[in-house]
Amino acid sequence: MKKIFLTLSIIGVAQLSLAQEGFTPEYIENLQQTTHNGNLSGTGRYKGLSGAMGALGGDLSATMKNPASGAVFLSSEAVITGGIHSAKTEVNGGSDYSDTDFEFDQAGAVMIFEDLSSPKWKNIALSMNYEQTAYVNEQLDLNPGLISNDGNKEIDRVYSEKYGTSYWTNLTVSANYDNKVYFGGGVNFHSFDSDIYEGVNVYESDFDDSYAYNKDASPNSRSGQGVSVSLGIIGRVTQQLRLGAAYQSPTWYQDIDHVFLEYELLTDIDDLGEYYYTNANYINYVYDMNAAQKFTGSAAFVVGNIGLISADYTYTDMSTAKFKPEGSYRGENNFISDYMKGTSAVSIGAEAVLQDFRLRGGFRYEQSPFDEVTIAGIDNSYNYQPFGDLTGFSIGAGYEMNGFFVDASYDFFSRDRSYLLSGNYYDVNSTVPYDPDFTQAENDSYALDAMSFNANESGLETTIEDIKEKQGNISLSVGFRF
DSSP states (O other): OOOOEEEEOOOOHHHHHHHHTTOOHHHHHHHHHHHOOSOOOSOHHHHHTTTOOTTTOOSTTHHHHOGGGGGGOSSOEEEEEEEEEEEEEEETTEEOEEEEEEEEEEEEEEEEEOOOSSTTEEEEEEEEEEEEEEEEEEEEEEOOOEEOTTSSEEEEEEEEEEEEEEEEEEEEEEEEETTTEEEEEEEEEEEEEEEEEEEEEEEETTTTEEEEEEETTOSEEEEEEEEEEEEEEEEEOSSSEEEEEEEEOOOEEEEEEEEEEEEEEEOOOOTTSOEEEEEEEEEEEEEEEEOOEEEEEEEEEEETTTEEEEEEEEEEEGGGOEEESGGGGHHHHHHHHHHBOOEEEEEEEEEEEETTEEEEEEEEEEOOSBOOEEEEOSSOEEEEOSEEEEEEEEEEEEEEETTEEEEEEEEEEEEEEEEEEOEEEEEOSSOOOOOTTOOOOSOOOOOEEEOOOOTTTTOOOEEEEEEEEEEEEEEEEEEEEO
8 A cells, every 4th residue: 555645835926935834824823713613693683683783872782893882771771682693615526514502602791870970970880791703603615626747646635624612701881971972881702713724535546436535633632811901982973872882902912721632743764665654643732912002983874863884994914923932934924024014904784763762774895814725736827715705684673662672683694715735734544524623542652654745746725616605694682671
């Protein structure tokens, strides 16, 4: 049996220096998926308006976007939200994947303190809110049909499994000045976890058989915690018009725990000119990371007891995103600097009031933070953009009576994806199933012959496009005012 070690490399001119510095695309994609994967989190009302509540306030999820929102509440409130998340990945020329899970999405409360010493200061609000802010459930099963130059080997399957969640707990304090201006500030605590497994199947015509290969550092898991701060203001310009502005600092993550399977490649070459690797062991590595900072501007027009329309614009500044220690992640940080950009996101929502009932709808659009990079292969050029622009919509309804309220919503988003086939792959002489617990095999030492598949020999580097990511969520919030 022939066992080989594959190196599928990026050789485009724009990427060459990054590859030499050890650029790993998986780090960049994981940064995006674990800090903001497009999921719309929050209460049923917030989701029903597609998150366009930065100038409205009066909702616990709105305090996450603009901490001044807490002072808009007229009374103390507690609310809890659960939901059904449905994720689907559609692949042109591969296998589609879908999965549905129930998740606990949100829980929070706000306390309103009135009777302040100054008549102009109407109240002070203290709030605490917890949300699941990202939900990643993705499986790719691709059939690229890539054939080596000698015609003896074909990559007939590429598979990737990614699972992850991120959570956000914020504490805010806000104040209402004369029912005209609302100020607020908050401290935000972030956490995330992710599991990834990637590999390929290679068919060898000489042996009329297929062999499974693990990608280097796969399987791997990450978990981390971070903190950020936020400031906000809301102004009631007229009885109908409200304007808001908010800032969220970069999220500073420290001591991110990264566990991965590492293969030690031997430099000795045998008489046949083949390589060997041995000692496949799980490694624990710790690093730091800064996520992007955000600026939000909001406007809302409220028509008495009839309804409202609102809009938010958020600019995400990627210049603050980086991995640390910077010397160990020069390639990744250069990629962020050169090929990731500040992005704009717009959300619009409307609500109609029908006595005790509310009907809601919304739309949102988010630019991709990734520029489209051209990778020049031996025979063709390929475009690499891991995440495209996102578009989504939402609908919702609410009912309230005697301080009790229920809000339901459905939201949906979609965006294009591409997958970069690159890195090192190792024949493990068996198909290794995904194991989130990373249980070590009894025999942790391997000695396998290998052959380098680099751009000069086989040209198997490529990107796989025509991938569509979709996600639909049903949410139900239950709360009461007191």
